[in-house]
Amino acid sequence: MAKYLLLKHYRGAPAAVNDVPMDQWTPEEVTAHLKYMDDFAKRLERDGEYVGGVALSPEGTFVRYDGEGRPPVTDGPFAETKDLVAGWMVIDVDSYERAVQLAGELSAAPGAGGRPIHEWLELRPFLANHADTTE
Amino acid sequence: MNDSLLRELVPAVIAVLVRRGADFATAEDAVQEALIEAVRAWPRHPPREPKAWLVTVAWRKFLDAARADAARRRREERVDDEPAPEPGAAGDDTLQLYFLCAHPSLSPASAVALTLRAVGGLTTRQIAQAYLVPEATMAQRISRAKRTVSRVRFDQPGDLGTVLRVLYLVFNEGYSGDVDLAAEAIRLTRQLAARTTHEEVAGLLALMLLHHARRPARTGADGQLIPLAEQDRGRWDTRLIAEGIDVLQAALARDRLGEYQAQAAIAALHADAPTAADTDWVQIVEWYDELVALTGSPIVRLNRAVAVGEADGPQAGLAALAELDEALPRYSAAAAYLHERAGEPAAAARCYAEAARAASTVPERDHLTRQAARLNTQLRS
Numbered sequence: 139m140a141k142y143l144l145l146k147h148y149r150g151a152p153a154a155v156n157d158v159p160m161d162q163w164t165p166e167e168v169t170a171h172l173k174y175m176d177d178f179a180k181r182l183e184r185d186g187e188y189v190g191g192v193a194l195s196p197e198g199t200f201v202r203y204d205g206e207g208r209p210p211v212t213d214g215p216f217a218e219t220k221d222l223v224a225g226w227m228v229i230d231v232d233s234y235e236r237a238v239q240l241a242g243e244l245s246a247a248p249g250a251g252g253r254p255i256h257e258w259l260e261l262r263p264f265l266a267n268h269a270d271t272t273e
Numbered sequence: 274m275n276d277s278l279l280r281e282l283v284p285a286v287i288a289v290l291v292r293r294g295a296d297f298a299t300a301e302d303a304v305q306e307a308l309i310e311a312v313r314a315w316p317r318h319p320p321r322e323p324k325a326w327l328v329t330v331a332w333r334k335f336l337d338a339a340r341a342d343a344a345r346r347r348r349e350e351r352v353d354d355e356p357a358p359e360p361g362a363a364g365d366d367t368l369q370l371y372f373l374c375a376h377p378s379l380s381p382a383s384a385v386a387l388t389l390r391a392v393g394g395l396t397t398r399q400i401a402q403a404y405l406v407p408e409a410t411m412a413q414r415i416s417r418a419k420r421t422v423s424r425v426r427f428d429q430p431g432d433l434g435t436v437l438r439v440l441y442l443v444f445n446e447g448y449s450g451d452v453d454l455a456a457e458a459i460r461l462t463r464q465l466a467a468r469t470t471h472e473e474v475a476g477l478l479a480l481m482l483l484h485h486a487r488r489p490a491r492t493g494a495d496g497q498l499i500p501l502a503e504q505d506r507g508r509w510d511t512r513l514i515a516e517g518i519d520v521l522q523a524a525l526a527r528d529r530l531g532e533y534q535a536q537a538a539i540a541a542l543h544a545d546a547p548t549a550a551d552t553d554w555v556q557i558v559e560w561y562d563e564l565v566a567l568t569g570s571p572i573v574r575l576n577r578a579v580a581v582g583e584a585d586g587p588q589a590g591l592a593a594l595a596e597l598d599e600a601l602p603r604y605s606a607a608a609a610y611l612h613e614r615a616g617e618p619a620a621a622a623r624c625y626a627e628a629a630r631a632a633s634t635v636p637e638r639d640h641l642t643r644q645a646a647r648l649n650t651q652l653r654s
Binding site: 161163164165168172176195 | 625635642
């Protein structure tokens, strides 16, 4: 098994095919979308492929050390063009192919008009902490 | 075996050990070990006097730990010779334990963790799960907290206000994981209320009971938020509401108002209304005025503005809101609600979308996004 990170972006990723802001959907479309995501996570949990997930607030700030005795420098909230991570899900699956397949399913969550949003998700493999002991 | 009985006994047992001269950190560890023994031994050998059993075993564990150079001994714990319960033990000792675990030298997160462990008798694993942090992290947090308060003299009077804040923090954490922290906070506050007659302890207990009574109606089948006005009041727990109101009235009758009593009074007015439309908003605004006088809190002023909107109309609410800082948490959500009531759906939709971006929980964000979506859908048609 190998762990992968599925990264969802608020902004900064290529635009989704069905790219309509969520507050412009109908309430039923919002509900359907949330239910799809929820069901997806529950199914992965049942299958033993779910590790964890978290949603992040869109408010973010860059912070940097600014020298001895000075408060850290901050930059933010983000300008519109900056990349913004919306949240992530971690999965533990048998193969890269399986990870791609699941990311594809998640990207098919229904959006405006009830059609899949075709959202771009970033898929990142975890680096292992130790070498595999089985050969 | 009765898990909650076991946990009830924890603070008293720690208190006995400390009174006998054990330092707090070691006493607390010893009691946790005794609890593990109890879980193993009690199903086969139920003790006649559970507390005396725990004191005996915990004291032995403490002595074992104190004799650090003694070889580690493996032995079966079979306590056939139970001593009689200690005479004159020790309600006030337990009260001291609350003060110690909420000591002002601790950060709120540490105080919460230590209270749940030492007063509440939860295991480190349970506390870690409830706060969604790794067990090792929580273990460190607790042992650092224990080291900090080990230097505190056990006989100093404590700060009740800090204790109440810690208990309210636990309550508000709600229910993630296996442990229902809201129920746990109520249990601990009940214990505290049995040991002190302070009005604000009663006020906090009433507040918790009244909030807790409405919990089953607060979320829908998919976990979505249901606002107060739309809740199915038939699902409110009337027994808890009645108890909360009794506790509150007894406290208010003593005429020493504090912020928890005032908050509980507002919760009681909501709980008492047969329908949302019957809510006595005029009286609620009066209680918010009391709360503003007691606390000066900008969050209270924000809530007051929403209540004013109900009592005197949305324009009055928006006027009250205009005096406040827009950066306050939930400012946009309050503005959205009042704009919609004032017949300004476009402004309301904008505020709801903004509030969703600023939301601090997933259910809240989803709820606010739906509100924005609902208004925008109406505006298009």
